[in-house]
Amino acid sequence: SQTIHQWPATLVQPVGSPLSLECTVEGTSNPNLYWYRQAAGRGLQLLFYSVGIGQISSEVPQNLSASRPQDRQFILSSKKLLLSDSGFYLCAWSVLFGTSGGDNTGELFFGEGSRLTVL
């Protein structure tokens, strides 16, 4: 079966420090990968998605970047954190659209989340 893990689960960082959140998926190949953010009391905001290694699309301009160095690894980074980067970050995967025999509905499978507090 497929699993998705992200870490660290909790992170407290000072303003101006770098960030690296990592996400890995097991049990599937060529997934679509996503990073979402939830700010306090707000809904889900899609930050980045990736349809393959090295292919990253950004949904909103921001202080963050994403990379996909391997098929099932997705990394969220920042060189200098801002207070507004605080939030709950969620990694997710879905079946690659058009995959033969796959579920092409767009259904997402989420990781456990990473809570980032920037002080």
Next chain:
Amino acid sequence: AQSVTQLDSQVPVFEEAPVELRCNYSSSVSVYLFWYVQYPNQGLQLLLKYLSGSTLVKGINGFEAEFNKSQTSFHLRKPSVHISDTAEYFCAVSENLGGYNKLIFGAGTRLAVHP
């Protein structure tokens, strides 16, 4: 582009009472619809999904939802809630972007079950 409206940001209810969480989406073309639940400090878990066929969809934890194409609604219901159902619930619709399906989420409904 698709959009999803969850009409209630918060729903308080007493234990063992019925509950309905409302969701409307913007398009009447063929869509895939989902309800996710998020417990505090956890990721989102799929409750149920509508892909095609019967308009009444049953999910986990006793929840069900009814797809209504004419009203572009996908309301979530449970006949008798428990304290453990306290969580945030997200409705989502899948949008086809030409070779890529993207989930559009509503703003969420916080369900608070009181004893």
